[in-house]
Amino acid sequence: MFSSLLAPDAGAASPDARERFLRLLRTALAERRFQRLLLNRHEGEDASIERLTVRDIELRGERALSFLWRHKTKDVTKNHPLDEGLALIDGLLGHDFQQAHLDTLGEEVQLRFSRKGKPLLQVGKKAGADAGAAGGESAAPSGGHDRAKPRELSSDSPFWRDLGVTHEIKGQPALVPAMARKWKQINKFIEIFGAAVRKAGLDEPGTPVRLADFGSGKGYLTFAMHDWLRAQGLAPRVQGVELKQDMVALGNAAAARHGLEGLSFEHGDVRERGDQPLDVMVALHACDIATDYAMHFGLRSGARIIMCAPCCHKEIRPQMTTPAALRPLLQHGIHLGQEAEMVTDSLRALLLELMGYDTQVIEFIALEHTSKNKMVLAVKRPQDPTPARRAELLAQLEEIKRFYGLRSQALETLLRVDGRLEAA
Incomplete structure (x- = not known):
C-alpha cells in the first residue's frame, strides 16, 4: 500500500530543495513519523485563503490526508487519498504557497521560496522531549516500534484560539501550556466518541x-465533536x-466567525426539552437526576448513542438501607457515597440495556478538576433484547432494589410513566 510513498534510492541524482522536501514528506508518511504539514504565504487566486494545514487520518479503514483550508471568515476541510493528496501538495508548493513547514517525530523541515522562486530548505533535528509537545505526547525515537499515539484532533483549527486552548507564537498556532492537560482530556473523549460512532454505524x-x-x-467538546465528524x-x-x-453567546460567535456550518448553541435545560430526533445525545456532569432526564431524552429522541458522565448521586443514597453483611464496610460515609454511585449507575446501565442498548460503565478523564470520572456509554x-433476556434484566433490577431497600430511581420512573418499561 505504501510503496508509492517510499523515498527514492539514496544513490539517485541529487534532488533540488523542493524535491528533497517532497521526499522527506513521503518518507515521514511511509514510516508513520508524520505529525503535521503547514503551508502558508499564500499567493493563489483566492485571496481569502490564509493557510493550509494537512494531517494524516484514517478514513473507513484507509489512510488519507485531511486538508484544512483556513480562510479569513471560514474553515473548509477536504479529505483525499494519500497519493491524490501528495499530488495536490506537489502542485501547491511554490505556486499557491511560498512556504511549507513539516513536523515529524524526529525533524522539523522548512521549505520557502525566494522572490525569484528559488527553493530554500532547512532541516533541523528535534529534541526527544519536543517532538510531541504540541499535542501533549512524548515522541519515541525514530524507527522505534513504541511511537506516540497520534491525536484524532488538530490544534491548528482556529476556533481553539477563541476557546483559549491555543494562541499564536511567531504566527504559528501553539497549545497554551496551561491547557495541555485539558487538550489530552478532549482527545481522550474524542477517542471514545469516535469508537462509538463507528460501532453505531454512523460513519458512512x-x-x-x-x-x-x-x-x-x-x-x-461540542466544537471537538463537530470538528471530528466533519x-x-x-x-x-x-x-x-x-x-x-454568556457561554451560548461565546459558542455561537466562534462558530459564526469561522464559518462552521452545522454547529450552534442555545439556552436550555434538558428537563424542559421537547422531543427532538437525534443520533447522539451527550450530557456530562449533569447533577443528580438531571442525568436520568438526559438519558430519558436520549431514549425519546431515538439516539443511537447516549454518552453521560454522571455527577452527584443524591437520589439513591438517602433511600439505601445497609444490608447486614455490608454494615462494617458502609459505616464510613465515603464508602456509602461510593456505593450509592455504583448502585445508581448500575441501575441506569441495566435500564438502558432493557431499552436495547449495549451499555458500558467506563473510566473517563473528566474535563474539570473533579473526582467524577465515570461514563455511562450506550450504543x-x-x-432489542429477547423476551428471556428482558425477564432476566428486570429480575436483576428488582433484586438490586430489594437488596438495598430502594423505593424509586428517576430513570425507571420516567420510563414507567411513558410506558416504555412495561413494553420491555
Whole structure:
C-alpha cells in the first residue's frame, strides 16, 4: 500500500530543495513519523485563503490526508487519498504557497521560496522531549516500534484560539501550556466518541449526524465533536445546550466567525426539552437526576448513542438501607457515597440495556478538576433484547432494589410513566 510513498534510492541524482522536501514528506508518511504539514504565504487566486494545514487520518479503514483550508471568515476541510493528496501538495508548493513547514517525530523541515522562486530548505533535528509537545505526547525515537499515539484532533483549527486552548507564537498556532492537560482530556473523549460512532454505524461518508450536547459549557467538546465528524466526511448537525447565556453567546460567535456550518448553541435545560430526533445525545456532569432526564431524552429522541458522565448521586443514597453483611464496610460515609454511585449507575446501565442498548460503565478523564470520572456509554443494538433476556434484566433490577431497600430511581420512573418499561 505504501510503496508509492517510499523515498527514492539514496544513490539517485541529487534532488533540488523542493524535491528533497517532497521526499522527506513521503518518507515521514511511509514510516508513520508524520505529525503535521503547514503551508502558508499564500499567493493563489483566492485571496481569502490564509493557510493550509494537512494531517494524516484514517478514513473507513484507509489512510488519507485531511486538508484544512483556513480562510479569513471560514474553515473548509477536504479529505483525499494519500497519493491524490501528495499530488495536490506537489502542485501547491511554490505556486499557491511560498512556504511549507513539516513536523515529524524526529525533524522539523522548512521549505520557502525566494522572490525569484528559488527553493530554500532547512532541516533541523528535534529534541526527544519536543517532538510531541504540541499535542501533549512524548515522541519515541525514530524507527522505534513504541511511537506516540497520534491525536484524532488538530490544534491548528482556529476556533481553539477563541476557546483559549491555543494562541499564536511567531504566527504559528501553539497549545497554551496551561491547557495541555485539558487538550489530552478532549482527545481522550474524542477517542471514545469516535469508537462509538463507528460501532453505531454512523460513519458512512455524507451521513447526517444529529447531536445534542447538554451542559456544553464553554463548548470544548461540542466544537471537538463537530470538528471530528466533519473531518470524517460526515455531515454534522451539532447543537450545544447550556444554561449560561454568556457561554451560548461565546459558542455561537466562534462558530459564526469561522464559518462552521452545522454547529450552534442555545439556552436550555434538558428537563424542559421537547422531543427532538437525534443520533447522539451527550450530557456530562449533569447533577443528580438531571442525568436520568438526559438519558430519558436520549431514549425519546431515538439516539443511537447516549454518552453521560454522571455527577452527584443524591437520589439513591438517602433511600439505601445497609444490608447486614455490608454494615462494617458502609459505616464510613465515603464508602456509602461510593456505593450509592455504583448502585445508581448500575441501575441506569441495566435500564438502558432493557431499552436495547449495549451499555458500558467506563473510566473517563473528566474535563474539570473533579473526582467524577465515570461514563455511562450506550450504543443501540440492531435488535432489542429477547423476551428471556428482558425477564432476566428486570429480575436483576428488582433484586438490586430489594437488596438495598430502594423505593424509586428517576430513570425507571420516567420510563414507567411513558410506558416504555412495561413494553420491555
